[in-house]
Amino acid sequence: MVYLTKKMHFSASHRLYNPLLNEEENLKLFKKCANKNGHGHNFTLEVTVCGEINPKTGYLIDLKELKEIININVIELLDHSNLNIDIDFFKNVIPTSENIALFAWKALENKIPNAKLYKIKIAESETSAVEYYGN
């Protein structure tokens, strides 16, 4: 059993805002992250899959294939988007790194042939990161 990780990037804007709370409560809770016109990040997404090495190729899975699957299911949707407005999933879910990790897990869960999705890691800066293992 080996674990293979592919790291990719996307750039998006978001606003942390809970629609069940009023403006003042949101500012108190999220401070400048609740600024009305949003802000943005270069997000880093790391996808880890696990499984057996295929003796024919020496690969767990071809990285080019894994990259393409992540591209189609996550990056092309989120890159250069406004998460709150452009992505349905975040209509009723606050687009924190924690929830973006859940989004990526759901988007990739049954999409990796011959390997099992093991971990999603989302970082919105060089000094913080969220990891999610599916439950």
Added chain:
Amino acid sequence: MVYLTKKMHFSASHRLYNPLLNEEENLKLFKKCANKNGHGHNFTLEVTVCGEINPKTGYLIDLKELKEIININVIELLDHSNLNIDIDFFKNVIPTSENIALFAWKALENKIPNAKLYKIKIAESETSAVEYYGN
């Protein structure tokens, strides 16, 4: 003469869009960077100043002081902002890295005591950067 560089970060959203052109022309020119609801980045700002070492301190300038000057004049304005909407300078100037470098130069030009502003470097990703030396 020594050169001292301080690196700082800000997170902002922007949309590349020339108001003198129509929607279609903007999309052709800027592609996904012109997406209607904007996107965002972690921007890196590097400020380089130059001058003589002060024999009393061994410093060109105290980094804590330089950091505070950059904070007040640039970071606090741009961090967690929507550049197009929140920053007056970008009302009629497209908020590319090139123009953000000009903005930072103007904001810092005569603000550094006992040292000369030498270079502004703006990076919106790990694989590209703009440098500006003031003319």
Added chain:
Amino acid sequence: MVYLTKKMHFSASHRLYNPLLNEEENLKLFKKCANKNGHGHNFTLEVTVCGEINPKTGYLIDLKELKEIININVIELLDHSNLNIDIDFFKNVIPTSENIALFAWKALENKIPNAKLYKIKIAESETSAVEYYGN
């Protein structure tokens, strides 16, 4: 269950020296790390906590709050210190990365509201790191 990691830095000096051994034995054991007047590092501290996402905020815990807790309990004590002389914990404990990880665990163990301390990671260079999970 998600895992949230916050990375912080502190700069400190230390000397690796076992007071139960003589000078010669210390130099044989620790080589230049036992140099009489000490040396120093930029240490990297990564704190990982785990728990459930709070639906009100989309956060496991607010990173600003986590940063403040780490600041008060670890960084403000260790930053710009001489670990051997200034920190009581290292009076009888050799200030290796291994033992600094134990120090940080004890300092943070019951201080994180609504989340469980999961891992401490200490790196004193870019090419080595110690991880501790509490037992």
Added chain:
Amino acid sequence: MVYLTKKMHFSASHRLYNPLLNEEENLKLFKKCANKNGHGHNFTLEVTVCGEINPKTGYLIDLKELKEIININVIELLDHSNLNIDIDFFKNVIPTSENIALFAWKALENKIPNAKLYKIKIAESETSAVEYYGN
């Protein structure tokens, strides 16, 4: 129980090629990685060992000693080599990162005194990595 990781580098060339397949099948499977004259990488090797802290030293194991063990058993063999031609292990095993991880595990498995080999991590670029835990 603490975990200690040492990161090292080696530069090598390789060609991904399965000798049981013909030229055309190899190019279809491995694309440019099957180019006839090979290509190369700066590989990163991270070795993680675990065990108890030695109270005499405050170390799990002296990093200089761990570095020397990794040097002798892995780096000196692989650095500046052509993996396919110069390393016997890869005569019948395709030199992917997955298989290099297995090679490093076998080379180090019983070589670390007073600590247990826990993980091997091999990265052939900044955006991908393979991890192996020994089974």
Added chain:
Amino acid sequence: MVYLTKKMHFSASHRLYNPLLNEEENLKLFKKCANKNGHGHNFTLEVTVCGEINPKTGYLIDLKELKEIININVIELLDHSNLNIDIDFFKNVIPTSENIALFAWKALENKIPNAKLYKIKIAESETSAVEYYGN
């Protein structure tokens, strides 16, 4: 006048070997870099161009366009190649980082529309780099 830098990567193998010298002299001169079957690196290429900001776009030059020019003229040729065997330029020129910088300069010199090639930077590791300004 602004300076714009684009950073790209390629993976290649090479062997440092002067055909005018014999085997022994080459090994003395280049040591393990002269190993018979070659070795390899992840090379980093940074291309810096300079010029005026275009007021229509706010760009010196569109990074996507610059990336495509570098791709066609340098990366597609060198990536996953054996520099000594696959690249004509290195038939009679030793493929050191210094000479790869000259190769990239010649390949890009008159290919950048509306901007002037200013600098080529080649790094074959994280701890060394060569810069070339065209003369």
Added chain:
Amino acid sequence: MVYLTKKMHFSASHRLYNPLLNEEENLKLFKKCANKNGHGHNFTLEVTVCGEINPKTGYLIDLKELKEIININVIELLDHSNLNIDIDFFKNVIPTSENIALFAWKALENKIPNAKLYKIKIAESETSAVEYYGN
């Protein structure tokens, strides 16, 4: 003419303190950097030399040779030292990054065969750096 840069590291402790001032004035000037028992950093030293490519080797200068010269003249002196106490140069010179750059320049100035010392860069953290060109 090409420019070649070698990056190296050393770990040292220091205390920023001007012996012509009293304790209180030093604390006001240098704040926690003047703490009595010192603190420390991983310093990064980058040495840039320039000159012509040697056609026999394709090198400006062999990096292994350059590394050895920097090692003997700078790294072995400063690494794992207490700059204030162990290094004569800093008996009457405050060991700031600015002055460490001057120290390294003087230590290397006429020591590089067949190349000219062009720049010294000293960084005591990832977010600041000093550059010195010799006058």
